[in-house]
Amino acid sequence: MSATTQSLKLAVIPGDGIGTEVTAEALKVLEVVMPADVKFEPTRYDLGAERYLATGEVLPDSVLEEIRQHDVILLGAVGGKPNDPNLPPGILERGLLLRLRFELDHYVNLRPSRIFPGSVSPLANPGEVDFVVVREGTEGPYTGNGGALRVGTPQEVATEVSVNTAFGVERVVRDAFARAQRRPRKKLTLVHKTNVLVNAGSVWWRLFQEVAAEYPEVSTDYMHIDAAMIFMTTDPARFDVIVTDNLFGDIITDLAAAVTGGIGLAASGNVNPDRTAPSMFEPVHGSAPDIAGQQKADPTAAILSVSLMLDHLGLTEAAQKVEAAVIADLASREPGAALSTPEIGDRIAARVAG
Amino acid sequence: MSATTQSLKLAVIPGDGIGTEVTAEALKVLEVVMPADVKFEPTRYDLGAERYLATGEVLPDSVLEEIRQHDVILLGAVGGKPNDPNLPPGILERGLLLRLRFELDHYVNLRPSRIFPGSVSPLANPGEVDFVVVREGTEGPYTGNGGALRVGTPQEVATEVSVNTAFGVERVVRDAFARAQRRPRKKLTLVHKTNVLVNAGSVWWRLFQEVAAEYPEVSTDYMHIDAAMIFMTTDPARFDVIVTDNLFGDIITDLAAAVTGGIGLAASGNVNPDRTAPSMFEPVHGSAPDIAGQQKADPTAAILSVSLMLDHLGLTEAAQKVEAAVIADLASREPGAALSTPEIGDRIAARVAG
């Protein structure tokens, strides 16, 4: 029997600040976890605040087309110093991060939240928390629709348009139901604000009901975003799968990360379930310019993003190995001990290898 | 010296469910706290789900005009059973609650958050929390702009338009700076999502900077809404005054209520600082149809709303009396003891009287 080696093209976008630091550790772990018959061919793309400040380029079309030819993307974090006058707000977010999500049709923004043994929640009694947020990734208030009139004057009017299509809502709702169906508790909660955002709310509500009829085993629930804030802090263990729009998903996943022990542990996948373009995996945290260059950042979220990536690629065993190593490492961390970024990466890589 | 009695016209809208129960207690406390030379003339308006279901009326123009002639409004909570097919989502919220806020130009939606002695936070170490959120009340995604095309079909497109004007943003930002200036810590945090909602974000950012220049003693800070979720759970004591848009304010104040011991204690004022129309005071919680009619709801938030109302009317001493009675009552509540709605009202009224 001849050994066939599967070769996977990986685009790596380390980004700025701690993004580059945590990505190095993620790649370290990926290196050791790979089965002998799978090979990753990484190509590094320097994109982010640094490149923009040096060259004025955010995401050249030719680079986007190159990235599109890969099997999968690993991203660290992008963003420069807050209030840098040379870095207008949104230029990187909209021009790079969101452009990748939109152009590559990452309509499922997958964000699992779990209290691992050893992770410290700010909640007194969090309970057993293990849920996943399916955040819509290509519509809602993130479309960049809207504009401004009489900018800079006392008569300025600025609008933001949230765009919601039946097409876009249905596909993400379907994905969420399918995920809920595969989980032991089979529970799906829709989070929105249907009592105020009645146009968007009614398309979400309608399609949630319609798809629910096809999944009689999945129990469903609805919560306004404001009520979800309360349940997320008083009883996060109640959630199994949450499906929500792009902006509510942004907000609720940071809260979820906080209550489950911090943004240093929150991984995410920007998934194109139809596989018409590469999916992208990244920690939920930002580039943290305040601690950049100090190797202080926790690379766990980036490493868990590798686990999500492996799972997406069908390398289930490798994915589980990484997750198990992270869990074991977290359980063994001494409370209060300040480990450096490479120290944590080394510990997890050693567990994966051993 | 002849005693002159000040007479104040009070519109009372108890609403639905627990709204009517907590309003009764709020009025009980108001009754006993009034100084001899002030008289409230209450008029009760039956508005809400019950009236709508019985008559089809939400807020007749003539009723709005009557309410407008009052000095101040006290509201309980409105809302019927969730998913009642006879009660389309948003009909009461947009037709009654938001219509009052918009028509009466309640551009400052004031929501204080404080951990009182005896109140139980879900956080392990909340610290000393005492901040106030100044939520914009008449713009943003709450304007009801937007619409839907091809409703109910697979080609449906639904939009929600967030409208932000320099006029509307500047006045609420000014109010927030003035409040911060009057507080010991003199700190103001702007919460928005300027990196994604760049049109709305830039008008908020610009006016925040402009007004800041007039308040050199107030220290300022900016936080994205997602980052605010994290700080609200890991270090809520850091906040002093927060100013934010209508939707972010809705979300963050429910989280604030949760971390400071629950929505049963969260009071709010819908304030028209220019006094061109009556302001309206209400608990942050809803009508809670699930526990309605059982006298189980905590009326403390409604009673604290009376304190905010008295303060707004310049009856500072009475306002402080109510607040002090609430604090004393909370400190004396036995953990786990289930007091009924009128029991709590009676206890607080007795402290105010005594």
Ligand SMILES: CC(C)[C@H](C(=O)O)[C@@H](O)C(=O)O
């Ligand atoms: C950086 C920003 C554009 C982004 C978002 O809002 O989606 C981030 O907060 C996230 O959650 O991935």
Ligand SMILES: CC(C)[C@H](C(=O)O)[C@@H](O)C(=O)O
């Ligand atoms: C009931 C609803 C319209 C309202 C809002 O969203 O403002 C409520 O949640 C609040 O916070 O007062």
